[in-house]
Amino acid sequence: MEALKERIIKDGKCLGEDVLKVDSFLNHQIDVALVRAIGEEFARIFAGQGVNKILTIEASGIPIAYATAAAMGNIPLVFAKKTAPSTMTDGFYSAEVRSFTKGTVSHVVVSEKYIGPEDKVLLIDDFLAHGEAAGGLLEICAKAGAECAGLGAVIEKKYQGGAERLRAKGLRVESLAVITSLKDGHIEFEQTR
Amino acid sequence: MEALKERIIKDGKCLGEDVLKVDSFLNHQIDVALVRAIGEEFARIFAGQGVNKILTIEASGIPIAYATAAAMGNIPLVFAKKTAPSTMTDGFYSAEVRSFTKGTVSHVVVSEKYIGPEDKVLLIDDFLAHGEAAGGLLEICAKAGAECAGLGAVIEKKYQGGAERLRAKGLRVESLAVITSLKDGHIEFEQTR
Numbered sequence: 001m002e003a004l005k006e007r008i009i010k011d012g013k014c015l016g017e018d019v020l021k022v023d024s025f026l027n028h029q030i031d032v033a034l035v036r037a038i039g040e041e042f043a044r045i046f047a048g049q050g051v052n053k054i055l056t057i058e059a060s061g062i063p064i065a066y067a068t069a070a071a072m073g074n075i076p077l078v079f080a081k082k083t084a085p086s087t088m089t090d091g092f093y094s095a096e097v098r099s100f101t102k103g104t105v106s107h108v109v110v111s112e113k114y115i116g117p118e119d120k121v122l123l124i125d126d127f128l129a130h131g132e133a134a135g136g137l138l139e140i141c142a143k144a145g146a147e148c149a150g151l152g153a154v155i156e157k158k159y160q161g162g163a164e165r166l167r168a169k170g171l172r173v174e175s176l177a178v179i180t181s182l183k184d185g186h187i188e189f190e191q192t193r
Numbered sequence: 194m195e196a197l198k199e200r201i202i203k204d205g206k207c208l209g210e211d212v213l214k215v216d217s218f219l220n221h222q223i224d225v226a227l228v229r230a231i232g233e234e235f236a237r238i239f240a241g242q243g244v245n246k247i248l249t250i251e252a253s254g255i256p257i258a259y260a261t262a263a264a265m266g267n268i269p270l271v272f273a274k275k276t277a278p279s280t281m282t283d284g285f286y287s288a289e290v291r292s293f294t295k296g297t298v299s300h301v302v303v304s305e306k307y308i309g310p311e312d313k314v315l316l317i318d319d320f321l322a323h324g325e326a327a328g329g330l331l332e333i334c335a336k337a338g339a340e341c342a343g344l345g346a347v348i349e350k351k352y353q354g355g356a357e358r359l360r361a362k363g364l365r366v367e368s369l370a371v372i373t374s375l376k377d378g379h380i381e382f383e384q385t386r
Contacts, residue, residue, distance in 0.1 A: 021280045028281075029307040030270040032262045058252035059272065066256045069225045077223040079252065086294055087214045088221075101279060114222040 001041055001176040004154070005189055007034060014182045018129075018160070019101065026154065027060035027126050038176060039067025042124065042152040045174050049149045051075065051122045055115065055141070057097075057108055057133050058082060064154055065124040072122075078115060080108040080137060093143045095136035100129070100160075108136050110144075117145035128153035128175055131162025138171060150174060157182070158190060194234055194369040197347070198382055200227060207375045211322075211353070212294065219347065220253035220319050231369060232260025235317065235345040238367050242342045244268065244315045248308065248334070250290075250301055250326050251275060257347055258317040265315075271308060273301040273330060286336045288329035293322070293353075301329050303337075310338035321346035321368055324355025331364060343367060350375070351383060 013021040025031040042064075054077040056065035062079050069077040084092060084107075091112040098105050115121065123137045134151045141148045150172030156163055158180050163173045178190035206214040218224040235257075247270040249258035255272050262270040277285060284305040291298050308314065316330045327344045334341045343365030349356055351373050356366045371383035 015280060015282065019280060021282075023280060023304065024306070028271065028274065028304055030259065030262070030272070032259065032267040032270060035259070036263065036267075059255060059274075062252060062255040063259045063270070066223065066225065066228070066259055069223070070229070074225040074229075077225060077256070078221065079223070081221065081252070087208060087212060087216060089208065089214075111216065111221055113217070 001038070003034065003037060005177050007031075008155070008177055009187060012187060014185045014187060017182050018157070020155065020157070020179065020182060020187065022155070030063050035063050035067045036071075038064055038154055039069075039071040041176060042068040042122070042174070043071035046072075046122050046149055046152065050120045051149045053078060053115065053119045053121050054124055055080065055110070055121050055137050056124045057137065061125045064126055068122070068124050068152065076114075078110060080110045080140065082106055082108060084109045093140045095139035095143075097136040098130075098132045100132070108133075108140070110140050112144070115140065115144040115146050119144070119146040120149050121146050122149045123151040125151070126154050128156040128162045128173070129160040131165045134162065134166055134171075135169075138166070138169065152176075155179065194231070196227065196230060197370050200224075201348070201370055202380060205380060207378045207380065210375045211350070213348065213350070213372065213375060213380065215348070223256050228256050228260045229264075231257055231347055232262075232264040234369060235261045235315070235367070236264035239265075239315055239342055239345065243313045244342045246271060246308070246312045246314050247317055248273065248303070248314050248330055249317045250330065254318045257319055261315070261317050261345065269307075271303060273303045273333065275299055275301060277302045286333045288332040288336075290329040291323075291325045293325070301326075301333070303333050305337070308333065308337040308339050312337070312339040313342050314339050315342045316344040318344070319347050321349040321355045321366070322353040324358045327355065327359055327364075328362075331359070331362065345369075348372065
């Protein structure tokens with residue numbers, strides 16, 4: 001997605017070789033027009049697959065998931081929570097998610113009421129790095145008996161291997177900007193898209 | 194807002210006298226069409242005030258804040274984070290927020306880069322209870338030298354006193370559904386709106 005890549009080049013900042021900071025437009029301050037265009041692009045890519053629900057993880061996946069759900073005809077959006085809130089009084093599905101950046105393991109949870117065998121779910125997230133977050137969402141879909149139509153990631157850091165790992169599990173992965181290297185503060189994109 | 198109140202009556206669940214569970218449409222699963230209408234209502238209420246930025250707290254404020262930012266002409270949306278991420282390498286403003294439900298005190302943070310004296314900020318949140326979260330956002334606006342146009346809350350639990358406390362600080366507070374009691378599992382609305 002050209003507009004996205006241009007924006008990453010203009011406003012993205014490399015923090016070492018592993019972290020790309022895009023908090024001026026994607027995950028702290030949000031450029032609403034860009035995020036809407038991102039949602040429309042995911043809706044176009046995953047059209048005709050019978051997707052009836054969007055699943056993401058709080059917090060930075062939420063604006064993108066909302067824009068995608070809106071572009072797919074106002075289908076419901078569910079966001080997995082990083083801790084089970086006191087109001088989650090019924091059963092829930094959970095999955096472990098490791099964070100390589102923080103060196104932690106957490107659980108993400110989704111209420112049993114909002115995902116089930118009748119659902120065809122599209123996973124949405126801002127970043128695809130090692131694939132841990134998306135892997136957790138995929139596990140929740142499996143536990144719920146829901147079908148998963150694929151993962152839409154805004155920015156993929158290909159060299160961290162997440163897309164490869166998820167595709168090996170049979171998941172369709174579509175990333176709007178694929179980064180092959182952040183070496184020496186230079187953002188290099190895969191040229192095929 | 195009638196459509197909202199009807200939905201709360203239809204799908205809201207009382208958990209004791211203090212907690213209203215609306216996770217089927219507002220803060221776990223999201224009804225995108227309803228949230229868009231909520232955003233349009235806030236845009237109507239706060240029109241003509243020169244608002245140029247929306248500020249909320251992760252995570253459940255984000256869809257509503259996004260819808261409001263979109264309805265106000267795609268102005269930027271900033272969400273305060275509950276922990277400073279490793280990528281927040283520049284300065285940030287922070288404020289203490291107490292949670293009465295969880296019995297905890299946390300800090301919310303906003304990067305100095307995304308709020309400043311040039312901003313007229315509209316605060317948006319899903320719930321207004323004791324007013325702690327909104328109070329924290331108001332404090333961040335003050336630290337940043339930004340003007341605050343008011344708070345738009347989707348559901349206010351009036352008997353917990355947050356709106357009164359915030360108005361005493363000079364903040365304009367507009368809630369789309371004002372609840373006066375959750376006693377005996379019955380949701381009672383203020384009748385004046």
